[in-house]
Amino acid sequence: MTPPSRLTPYLYVLPLVALLAFVFGYPLLRIFEFSFKMVRGIDGPWIGLRNYQLVLGQSLFWESVLHNLQLLLAIPVMVGISLIVSVLLSERVAGWKLYRIIVFVPFVLAIPIVAVVMKRMFQFSGPVNEMLRWMSLDFMALDWIGSSDVALWTVMILIIWRESALGIILFLARLLSLDESVIEAAKIDGANWWHRLWHIILPEMRGVIEFYVVVSVITMLAAVFSYIYIMGGGRGGPGTSTEVVELYIFNALIRSSLPGIASAASVMLFLVTGVLIFLLFRVRRRAEAT
Amino acid sequence: MDNSAYPMFTRRSLMLSSAMLAGGAALGGLSKGAAAQVKDMDMWYWGEQELPGLQKYVNDSVAKYKAATVKPMLQDTAVVISQFQTAAAAGNAPDVQYLWNGIYHMESVWLGYLRGLKSLIKPDILAASNPTMLSHFGGDIYRTGWYPLPMFWCYNKTLFEKAGLDPEAPPKTWDELLVACDKLKSSGVEALGGGIQDGYWSEWYITHSLPQQLDSLGEAVELFIGDKDFNDPKYHEHWVKLAELKTKGFLNKDMSSLELYPGIDLVVAGKLGIGQTIGTRLPADSKATGGKIGYMTMPVFGKGKLAATPVVDVQGLGISTNAEDAAAAAAFLEFLQSPEQLKAFWEATNWLPSNTTFDSSVIQDASVRGLWENWGLKSNISNVTNLMPGQFYERAAIPTGQQIVAGSMTGEQAGELAAKTAKEWKDFNPDMVENYRKWVKDLSSPT
Structure with a gap:
């Protein structure tokens, strides 16, 4: 019997690799190609870097980038909330398993559903403002989704509320896997709750926190479309106050019939996200090593 | 090797099987050839979303039509244009395609995906369907009208009475409007507005207000592509007027956080005096209020020839260049315009078909009948926003309307943004400029 060639295993996986290359690689190549063309319908003439020049020269694109960067401010809040709630749950207070399910519910619900509900709640005459007025806090009854100055912060509240749920579950899973004897030993040695958190728990959680931060950064830059689309009236409004890069791409492709422009912006977003994913893997590797 | 598990398959039986398969295939081909005498056509359409009952009407119509087998497919809103254009580029477009008005189908004309209908449809039928000026290009017409969408300002007659205003004499001029708003406000109701959070109110406001300073629809196109300048005060006066309504406190306070239709509901519910609406809502709104919803053209402030002209948008149908038998497709479109089909349209949708020969005696509701007689049959213009490039839109x-209503932009600033956007559109679409300029010629002929 002839021993199998070294190539044999590769031949076995070749069909799947070819399928994946076709499903993911081909569209990606086409997007790169389109970004250098003035596409009308399904193709168009080669125009070099013109699409990139137009995108980078448009104030709206930079406004969109700025909004994505503003959303990054949500990440420290999400980490803080996730840490506090997960640590409290890990203390195994009465009913903690039920609380665990409740705090994870936002993440299970589809974004469009929670966004539609939130939008109703934050309307000028909606329940949030009605409650504030009832509490005689009229000065806090803002036009949450109708004011250009406030709308992006309102979206951020929704994102924090939903995305923190993932952080809580990730952090809680890590907390529950900690070696309890170390914590017990610290207790016996007289370490109070704060000391245990600062000197034992947080260092042990460093890897998962870094992971969550990198995932959240990617989310804020490239995965907030659903939130923005619904809360911003489908247009990143009012005006362009909640427009983000994903919506910019969507508008260019679907509403302005500019596939070349959409592709150029997509390529840039892809490259930035690619760098972040690379960082994610490095962080994970380092976390595993420690 | 034990062959007992396998059936005997001799060379003879192989030949026999082959002969039978070949015979079967030939018969299949014959039957297909025979079936080809009754033509197969595809029709992609949209509209059930805005006109419940349309799908039933289409299904009934194709079942009734015997000259061809028409396979209808209801499209999703997001892909009406892209699905057609992609299919057309691949040579697989349907024979008959639903077409929104203006640029929403003109781009397909410029890409060569639609046939001109002048040589295919009888002139009187084509004209009666009111495809509108926005379907004219290069001397040809690219759609038949299917159903109209009259657009107008609505008002609550009960609130008018309560404010001491004549419910049968709505304001005609801008000054009269300001007086009416003041009286409504004094009577304790919010005077004017609706919901602008999803942006459509902003579009409709331009629909009604921009033409007031225009002499032709071609002039609008010149503005949108930057050949005329929005910085010219007369071209952004409509935004200045909107800002005036905001400054005087006449717009409803929750306008920025409400969407279009909940905003219209406020008028129907008696919480808002004046709003903007569309004809397809009128039968239900009129019924809900016991006939207390009035309609009017936007009060006049402008001096253009198009000022105070009722607006009627029309949805339509066209024939793709991929249609193998364009004459057969045209015959089907003519069938849809026959008196029997117009009646069937009304019965299925409780709404008007786009045809000036429609027997309107079937309309029971006085408001709807009045709307048909004043908007549908008299001189009207189409929706000017259908001439905007998507990027400008x-x-x-x-954004301009939304920001003015939110109090974060003036009318002049809106003009500046519009002028800048028109210039930007030219930079992004150098290959489209000439098409638009040619279109201006068709649109500048007398309306």
């Missing part, structure tokens, strides 16, 4: 038309 998204970057200027929608």
Whole structure:
């Protein structure tokens, strides 16, 4: 019997690799190609870097980038909330398993559903403002989704509320896997709750926190479309106050019939996200090593 | 090797099987050839979303039509244009395609995906369907009208009475409007507005207000592509007027956080005096209020020839260049315009078909009948926002209104943004400029 060639295993996986290359690689190549063309319908003439020049020269694109960067401010809040709630749950207070399910519910619900509900709640005459007025806090009854100055912060509240749920579950899973004897030993040695958190728990959680931060950064830059689309009236409004890069791409492709422009912006977003994913893997590797 | 498990398959039986398969295939081909005498056609359409009952009407119509087998497919809103254009580029477009008005089908004309209908449809039928000026290009017409969408300002007659205003004499001029708003406000109700959060109110406002300073629809196109300047005060006066309504406190306070239809509901519910609406809502709104919803053209402030002209948008149908038998497709479109089909349309949708020969005696509701007689049959213009390039629509038309209503932009600033966006459109679409300029010629002929 002839021993199998070294190539044999590769031949076995070749069909799947070819399928994946076709499903993911081909569209990606086409997007790169389109970004250098003035596409009308399904193709168009080669125009070099013109699409990139137009995108980078448009104030709206930079406004969109700025909004994505503003959303990054949500990440420290999400980490803080996730840490506090997960640590409290890990203390195994009465009913903690039920609380665990409740705090994870936002993440299970589809974004469009929670966004539609939130939008109703934050309307000028909606329940949030009605409650504030009832509490005689009229000065806090803002036009949450109708004011250009406030709308992006309102979206951020929704994102924090939903995305923190993932952080809580990730952090809680890590907390529950900690070696309890170390914590017990610290207790016996007289370490109070704060000391245990600062000197034992947080260092042990460093890897998962870094992971969550990198995932959240990617989310804020490239995965907030659903939130923005619904809360911003489908247009990143009012005006362009909640427009983000994903919506910019969507508008260019679907509403302005500019596939070349959409592709150029997509390529840039892809490259930035690619760098972040690379960082994610490095962080994970380092976390595993420690 | 034990062959007992396998059936005997001799060379003879192989030949026999082959002969039978070949015979079967030939018969299949014959039957297909025979079936080809009754033509197969595809029809992609949209509209059930805005006109419940349309799908039933289409299904009934194709079942009734015997000259061809028409396979209808209801499209999703997001892909009406892209699905057609992609299919057309691949040579697989349907024979008959639903077409929104203006640029929403003109781009397909410029790409060569649609046939001109002048040589295919009888002139009187084509004209009666009111495809509108926005379907004219290069001397040809590219759609038949299917159903009209009259657009108008609505008002609550009960609130008018309560404010001491004559419910049968709505304001005609801008000054009269300001007086009416003041009286409504004094009577304790919010005077004017609706919901602008999703942007459509902003579009409709331009629909009604921009033509007031225009002499032709071609002039609008010249503005949108930057050949005329929005910085010219007369071209952004409509935004200045909107800002005036905001400054005087006549717009409803929750306007920025409400969407279009909940905003119209406020008028129907008696919480808002004046709003903007569309004809397809009128039968239900009129019924809900016991006939207390009035309609009017936008009060006049402008001096253009198009000022105070009722607006009627029309949805339509066209024939793709991929249609193998364009004459057969045209015959089907003519069938849809026959008196029997117009009646069937009304019965299925409780709404008007787009045809000036429609027997309107079937309309029971006085408001709807009045709307048909004054908007549908008299001189009207189409929706000017259907002439906007998508980029202008998204970057200027929608944001300007939203920001003025939110109090974060003046009318002059809106003009600046619109002018800047028009210039930007030219940079992004150098290959489209000439098409638009040719279109201006068709649109500048007398309306």
